[in-house]
Amino acid sequence: MSQKLVQDQDLGVQVVGEPRFRRFRGSARDLLIQSGPLIALFLLAAYLASATPYFMTESNLVNVARRTSVLVIFAIGQTFVILTGGIDLSVGATAALAASISAVTMTQQVNVLGIKFGPVGFVEGLAIALVVGLGAGLLNGLLVTRGRIPDFIATLGTLEVFRGAALLVTGGLPVPSYYSKAEKARNYLPKEVVSIGSGDWLGIPIAAVIALSVTLLGWVILRYTAFGRSIFAVGGNREAARVSGIKIDRTKIGVYVVSALLAALAGFVLTGRLNSANALMAGEENLNSIASVVIGGTNLFGGEGGVFGSIIGALTIGVIGNGLNLLNVSDFYQRIIQGTIIVVVVIFDQWRRRRFGV
Amino acid sequence: METRTPLLRMERIDKSFPGVHALDHVDFDLYEGEVHILLGENGAGKSTLMKILSGSLPADSGRIIIQGEEIRHHSPERASKLGIGMVYQEFSLVPSLTVAENIFLGDPPRNRAGIVRWGELYRRARESLATLGVDIDPRARVGNLSVAEQQLTEIARILAKQPRILLLDEPTSALSDTEVDRLFEIIRRLQSRGVGIIYISHRLDEVSRIGTRVTVMRDGRVIGTLPVEQADIDTLIKMMVGRRLSEQYPKTLSVQAGQPLLRVENLCAEPFLRNLSFEVRTGEIVGIFGLMGAGQAELAQALFGLLPVTAGQIYLNGQPVKIRRPTEAIQHGIGLLLRDRKASLVPMQALPANITLANISQLSFMGPLNLRSEERIATRYVQELTIRPPILKRPVKFLSGGNQQKVCLARWLASGARVLIVDEPTRGIDVGAKAEVFALLDQLAAQQGVGIIMISSEMPELLAMADRILVMRQGKFSASYQRGEATQELLLRSAS
Numbered sequence: 001m002s003q004k005l006v007q008d009q010d011l012g013v014q015v016v017g018e019p020r021f022r023r024f025r026g027s028a029r030d031l032l033i034q035s036g037p038l039i040a041l042f043l044l045a046a047y048l049a050s051a052t053p054y055f056m057t058e059s060n061l062v063n064v065a066r067r068t069s070v071l072v073i074f075a076i077g078q079t080f081v082i083l084t085g086g087i088d089l090s091v092g093a094t095a096a097l098a099a100s101i102s103a104v105t106m107t108q109q110v111n112v113l114g115i116k117f118g119p120v121g122f123v124e125g126l127a128i129a130l131v132v133g134l135g136a137g138l139l140n141g142l143l144v145t146r147g148r149i150p151d152f153i154a155t156l157g158t159l160e161v162f163r164g165a166a167l168l169v170t171g172g173l174p175v176p177s178y179y180s181k182a183e184k185a186r187n188y189l190p191k192e193v194v195s196i197g198s199g200d201w202l203g204i205p206i207a208a209v210i211a212l213s214v215t216l217l218g219w220v221i222l223r224y225t226a227f228g229r230s231i232f233a234v235g236g237n238r239e240a241a242r243v244s245g246i247k248i249d250r251t252k253i254g255v256y257v258v259s260a261l262l263a264a265l266a267g268f269v270l271t272g273r274l275n276s277a278n279a280l281m282a283g284e285e286n287l288n289s290i291a292s293v294v295i296g297g298t299n300l301f302g303g304e305g306g307v308f309g310s311i312i313g314a315l316t317i318g319v320i321g322n323g324l325n326l327l328n329v330s331d332f333y334q335r336i337i338q339g340t341i342i343v344v345v346v347i348f349d350q351w352r353r354r355r356f357g358v
Numbered sequence: 359m360e361t362r363t364p365l366l367r368m369e370r371i372d373k374s375f376p377g378v379h380a381l382d383h384v385d386f387d388l389y390e391g392e393v394h395i396l397l398g399e400n401g402a403g404k405s406t407l408m409k410i411l412s413g414s415l416p417a418d419s420g421r422i423i424i425q426g427e428e429i430r431h432h433s434p435e436r437a438s439k440l441g442i443g444m445v446y447q448e449f450s451l452v453p454s455l456t457v458a459e460n461i462f463l464g465d466p467p468r469n470r471a472g473i474v475r476w477g478e479l480y481r482r483a484r485e486s487l488a489t490l491g492v493d494i495d496p497r498a499r500v501g502n503l504s505v506a507e508q509q510l511t512e513i514a515r516i517l518a519k520q521p522r523i524l525l526l527d528e529p530t531s532a533l534s535d536t537e538v539d540r541l542f543e544i545i546r547r548l549q550s551r552g553v554g555i556i557y558i559s560h561r562l563d564e565v566s567r568i569g570t571r572v573t574v575m576r577d578g579r580v581i582g583t584l585p586v587e588q589a590d591i592d593t594l595i596k597m598m599v600g601r602r603l604s605e606q607y608p609k610t611l612s613v614q615a616g617q618p619l620l621r622v623e624n625l626c627a628e629p630f631l632r633n634l635s636f637e638v639r640t641g642e643i644v645g646i647f648g649l650m651g652a653g654q655a656e657l658a659q660a661l662f663g664l665l666p667v668t669a670g671q672i673y674l675n676g677q678p679v680k681i682r683r684p685t686e687a688i689q690h691g692i693g694l695l696l697r698d699r700k701a702s703l704v705p706m707q708a709l710p711a712n713i714t715l716a717n718i719s720q721l722s723f724m725g726p727l728n729l730r731s732e733e734r735i736a737t738r739y740v741q742e743l744t745i746r747p748p749i750l751k752r753p754v755k756f757l758s759g760g761n762q763q764k765v766c767l768a769r770w771l772a773s774g775a776r777v778l779i780v781d782e783p784t785r786g787i788d789v790g791a792k793a794e795v796f797a798l799l800d801q802l803a804a805q806q807g808v809g810i811i812m813i814s815s816e817m818p819e820l821l822a823m824a825d826r827i828l829v830m831r832q833g834k835f836s837a838s839y840q841r842g843e844a845t846q847e848l849l850l851r852s853a854s
């Protein structure tokens with residue numbers, strides 16, 4: 001192929017006004033190079049399919065999809081933040097806080113500043129979770145921009161604050177709880193909550209449908225809106241973005257809001273799957289969401305990457321966990337193996353970038 | 359000369375990037391005490407050839423022979439052991455470190471215990487800056503320096519290593535005449551000590567000033583090598599471009615300057631600018647000249663909201679305006695092409711995204727993008743400015759320096775700005791494309807009534823293109839010339 005291109009170049013001096021476009025050349029090769037993570041996932045699945053007969057069963061695959069969906073929702077939000085060169089360490093805590101508050105209001109009467117309401121239904125519960133997410137995202141965004149605190153420190157701080165707040169709200173107990181002292185209480189979550197977490201629609205887990213919709217929406221925002229373009233500009237070269245008039249603070253606040261809203265949604269879906277919420281839920285989701293994004297090929301320093309890679313990253317993590325379970329690997333080893341695989345995938349990815357200059 | 363063994367020979371060097379054959383079996387040699395000038399259009403392969411010599415890029419094939427010995431397994435460390443020092447087109451400085459730390463990067467003076475001797479570090483840094491004849495604080499952070507100062511720091515850094523083979527990739531593109539003169543003095547001094555120098559430039563007048571031989575490249579191949587005596591500018595241009603150039607400075611003269619567009623009264627930005635008053639009318643090109651640090655860049659920054667204005671007033675179309683951020687400047691229809699390319703481009707984004715960035719910044723948050731029209735705009739400027747290779751989806755970090763400059767320029771040509779400030783608009787752009795750039799600027803002014811402020815250190819450019827030239831000295835205007843009144847001597851005298 002390179003021989004052919006060379007000949008093209010040999011045509012000599014280019015006449016002004018007649019550039020020779022070569023836009024589609026080499027796209028097959030590009031695809032191959034860019035789909036490294038997908039190939040890794042494919043190989044992993046092929047190995048598991050041969051190693052254990054249970055892996056390829058429909059029920060197991062549905063199970064993997066259901067479990068991975070929550071991680072995908074987290075990872076899409078994390079992708080937005082990482083694309084700007086930031087990092088959100090508070091997604092798990094945001095999810096737990098949003099889920100706890102919404103689960104409490106859905107299962108008992110609460111008293112906020114003298115106004116009593118609840119127990120509320122599914123729609124109100126979801127709205128409350130998202131409002132909590134919105135607040136958490138704004139707080140992170142403002143700390144990072146107006147407060148001029150590094151992303152890492154700001155979200156490390158809010159991580160603790162959100163967990164603490166969630167513990168306060170739930171009193172450290174799972175919700176719904178039989179120990180509730182509220183005047184009016186019910187001991188179960190609305191059935192719609194449970195069904196978005198563990199129900200199916202035409203044989204597909206509803207959680208997976210949500211995760212896919214979120215991914216698609218994320219892709220559209222990143223590719224087709226000014227906000228999306230600003231994200232790449234801020235992460236790619238902050239100074240260039242500034243001198244081109246991009247509103248950096250607004251973009252930064254925007255990505256933290258997206259991340260926290262999706263974390264709240266993920267927490268809500270997780271509540272449905274577990275049929276309960278608690279202040280310590282989604283404990284591994286911080287690191288797993290970051291790992292998904294990085295495995296998916298998004299540059300940790302920002303400016304390069306996208307949501308589809310992150311889905312693949314999340315699936316990789318989900319499939320590894322599921323496979324190790326099926327192979328009866330003990331939990332201790334599981335952690336070691338998972339960590340190792342993540343590092344190896346990223347090393348491979350870095351090498352690939354250097355080697356092929358993509 | 360040909361009977362001596364050369365200091366350096368490069369034989370049949372070949373290098374391809376995806377979709378581009380950057381070097382096609384290039385032969386090149388260099389003798390002791392020679393300044394070998396390397397010319398060629400943007401993207402001809404000059405920087406690539408030098409990067410291969412300095413070990414920072416591997417060649418696909420070919421041999422490098424230094425003083426008769428072939429170099430195998432070339433690397434940057436190897437190159438610096440062999441006495442090869444390279445001043446990169448895109449600098450290799452660490453912005454967060456001080457000037458002195460950069461100059462002795464990786465090899466600071468230490469005492470026996472291996473601890474850095476800071477006193478000596480700063481003293482020696484000051485000395486090496488002094489030999490360049492520049493006044494830069496060795497304790498200043500490189501990130502805060504102007505482009506010219508960074509360029510000089512980069513040069514000082516390489517000279518401190520006392521190379522035997524010195525590679526200079528467009529060292530003067532950001533310098534004004536005084537610094538250029540000093541640099542040439544140093545080059546002559548090194549030359550007399552037997553150092554071999556390869557010098558890349560787009561300023562053709564420099565060829566006869568310091569060159570001994572000239573090699574011209576085009577599309578990755580060597581077109582020919584000449585001794586300077588035979589290398590008159592017309593011949594060189596013809597070798598470079600493969601055709602004769604039409605008008606170098608196309609300028610529509612019949613335009614009457616119209617309404618005042620931008621008026622500045624007593625503008626101050628302490629400590630850089632003091633009491634500047636001037637105006638720019640529709641269709642007018644106002645040139646600004648000054649030596650390094652006279653405040654031209656700061657004036658541009660102040661007008662664009664990058665530097666806080668401490669006193670004075672800016673009027674646009676007669677209305678007083680306050681500009682605190684670039685966003686606001688763009689809203690008001692002001693555009694600024696910075697001298698610093700690194701601060702302007704988003705390296706991993708493709709051409710269309712980079713060209714339309716200023717327009718996109720003015721859309722609402724969820725405002726939809728029109729990718730098709732972006733491509734149309736990009737295609738237009740790829741053609742008009744001959745951006746090469748014309749592959750729209752390629753990230754701009756893979757473009758040659760001059761082509762990157764064209765992308766920066768295209769952004770502001772496409773921005774629809776009513777007042778356009780350009781700081782060294784043709785920095786690093788080859789002779790052929792320079793004419794296109796001037797034609798586009800002229801068209802903007804003459805046909806669309808844009809007011810252009812053109813900051814440049816190249817006096818011929820200013821004399822040919824500007825309707826009026828303002829000269830700056832120490833943050834003030836020291837003279838103003840109408841078109842036709844000024845000469846190079848007058849400009850220099852008013853500037854110093």
Ligand SMILES: Nc1ncnc2c1ncn2[C@@H]1O[C@H](COP(=O)(O)OP(=O)(O)OP(=O)(O)O)[C@@H](O)[C@H]1O
Nearest residue numbers: 375380400401402403404405406756757758759760
């Ligand atoms: N890392 C890279 N990946 C892909 N293409 C590259 C890369 N580096 C250079 N090129 C291409 O190689 C060609 C030669 O580039 P080079 O930088 O050597 O040009 P140049 O002669 O220095 O031009 P200029 O005068 O603009 O600096 C260009 O077409 C450029 O786009």
Ligand SMILES: [Mg+2]
Nearest residue numbers: 405447758759
């Ligand atoms: Mg170059």
